Amino acid sequence: MRPLVVALTKGRLTGDAVNLFSRAGILSDGMKSELAALEKKSRRLIFSSADSDFRFFLAKASDVPTYVDYGAADVGVAGKDTLMEGRRNLYEVLDLGFGACTMVVAGPEGERDRLKRGNNLRVATKYPRAALDYFVRRKQQTVEIIMLGGSVELAPVTGLSDVIVDIVETGSTLRENGLTVLEEIAPISARLVVNRASMKTERERIAQMIKKLKAAPR
Ligand code: PRP
Numbered sequence: 254m255r256p257l258v259v260a261l262t263k264g265r266l267t268g269d270a271v272n273l274f275s276r277a278g279i280l281s282d283g284m285k286s287e288l289a290a291l292e293k294k295s296r297r298l299i300f301s302s303a304d305s306d307f308r309f310f311l312a313k314a315s316d317v318p319t320y321v322d323y324g325a326a327d328v329g330v331a332g333k334d335t336l337m338e339g340r341r342n343l344y345e346v347l348d349l350g351f352g353a354c355t356m357v358v359a360g361p362e363g364e365r366d367r368l369k370r371g372n373n374l375r376v377a378t379k380y381p382r383a384a385l386d387y388f389v390r391r392k393q394q395t396v397e398i399i400m401l402g403g404s405v406e407l408a409p410v411t412g413l414s415d416v417i418v419d420i421v422e423t424g425s426t427l428r429e430n431g432l433t434v435l436e437e438i439a440p441i442s443a444r445l446v447v448n449r450a451s452m453k454t455e456r457e458r459i460a461q462m463i464k465k466l467k468a469a470p471r
Contacts, residue, residue, distance in 0.1 A: 258309075258326045258327050258328070259329070260312050260320045260330070261310070261311050262312065262313075263312060266332060270443065273351070273469055276470055277462075288300075314331065317329040317330070318446065322448065326448070327455055329343075330443055331444060332444070333439070337382075351442065353422075353440070354420045355440055357421050358434075358436040359433060360416030360417060361432060361433070364416050371394075372395040374394070376388065377405050377414035377416075378398065378399070379401060379402065379405060381400045383438070405419045406426050406430045410431070420441055
């Protein structure tokens, strides 16, 4: 029997994902420490469990849905923000409950009115598709999207954009830069996603995995 391949997101979600899979009895203690080493210093990118039931790897957040879509991983753990942006054709089967934050439109308080009705606002974001979807499809507003790689809060502060679309967790990055949440777009958390073919061919093993993850002690 081939191992079930699981793609985890490298970064903020890694710790919580590893702990959950471990509490669910899917990751042994040995595998857990191997994954921790993988995240920190090891140059090795993938490893299998001793009994070869599972193979785990850590990928960049935005790449996890790609691995799952093409079937290089049967299952993945990814943030809802990444899934909204990637728009891959995957089964989203479980809200894993960690990585909770909100996708918002944020900016200086003074932009609140313009944001309600105005057109041609400049919107800086790491999520161009999700942002466009929100403004054009949900709000019927014309906007100019400016794609950035990170530290998006800098954009309104420097005059690059009027507002931003970004995720907010504690709100401290916004506060420290004199910005505020102007509109909420969607609640975000980590989700379990499954490749469409694997859902059929590995139905039983995937169902077992979901059951164990649901039953894991909090
Ligand atoms: C995320 C997000 C915000 C910040 C929100 O960025 O894009 O900038 O965290 O967190 P807070 O509400 O708790 O302050 P991240 O740290 O992932 O880095 P990046 O901006 O470089 O992508």
